[in-house]
């Protein structure tokens with residue numbers, strides 16, 4: 001009965017995701033494209049910008065070239081670097097207060113997923129005042145936000161193109177998902193120079209997050225020929241370039257390809273949503289503090305195997321389009337090759353497969369929450385039974 005309820009609900013979510021009105025950002029791509037974005041902003045006539053970032057990036061000197069270019073072009077910038085990982089309502093409100101005080105006309109988010117999620121909300125909140133909790137849900141804001149420029153400094157979350165932000169309500173400790181087409185940034189720069197210094201561990205984790213977006217989007221019931229094309233391209237780019245970017249952070253071609261892949265995967269899953277790997281990963285983040293990308297990598301192969309026969313033709317398509325399997329190989333064998341390659345990739349990058357501090361008695365709660373999250377949000381290709389999910393999570397306990 002519950003499965004039927006979730007299936008009906010997922011049909012509703014599927015249509016909402018497909019129909020959510022939004023524009024895609026104008027993308028500047030390549031080395032130096034973040035500076036091109038700054039010059040473009042000035043050409044558009046803006047003279048006051050709020051830079052949203054975090055204290056580490058602001059202190060690292062990574063923003064200096066962009067700040068210099070903006071100043072040279074006559075744009076007065078105020079840096080708000082108060083965004084922390086898993087940002088909360090207060091940080092967004094504080095950023096919006098700085099924006100208002102300084103009469104900024106545009107928001108430029110420079111950072112990873114947390115920074116970009118917060119920058120998107122600051123731009124939206126400025127033109128839609130009130131309690132952020134009101135915007136929990138789908139398409140709640142009335143007015144478009146301020147012009148929004150996004151510059152990712154990691155290649156993984158896809159936040160620079162998705163119509164969603166996740167924000168923590170500190171009063172309830174609940175993570176609130178704001179989904180609104182008006183959150184999609186207007187301009188994006190995919191500049192590999194800004195990911196050059198990303199440490200290997202974060203390169204691996206964020207890259208596996210992008211891979212999980214791409215594969216789960218490809219399998220989603222909400223996928224379309226266009227989203228499948230983008231997800232398949234992202235998957236191929238990640239298999240080809242993530243090991244290179246991990247081995248040599250200075251490989252700018254690989255870094256650029258990873259930014260492109262992350263963006264494509266973001267466009268795809270922004271329409272289709274994700275699946276059980278994310279549902280479990282979010283619980284591992286909540287219960288054990290496991291970094292999001294690492295948590296996805298811990299469970300993606302097991303989730304794909306658990307889906308079983310219904311997804312093998314789709315996994316085989318991904319294997320073939322990624323050059324992992326020949327056209328003559330059977331679907332079952334090609335699908336197995338894809339899952340095997342994901343397993344190898346996480347091993348080659350020395351990724352941890354053990355969520356720290358996961359206790360056996362936490363498993364039922366994790367399974368329950370993952371089922372609820374999937375039922376609410378993810379049009380998965382097959383609904384897994386509680387004991388199937390329990391088996392996947394229990395193995396992580398054994399590993400821990």
Ligand SMILES: [Fe+2]
Nearest residue numbers: 209213278292
């Ligand atoms: Fe993700």
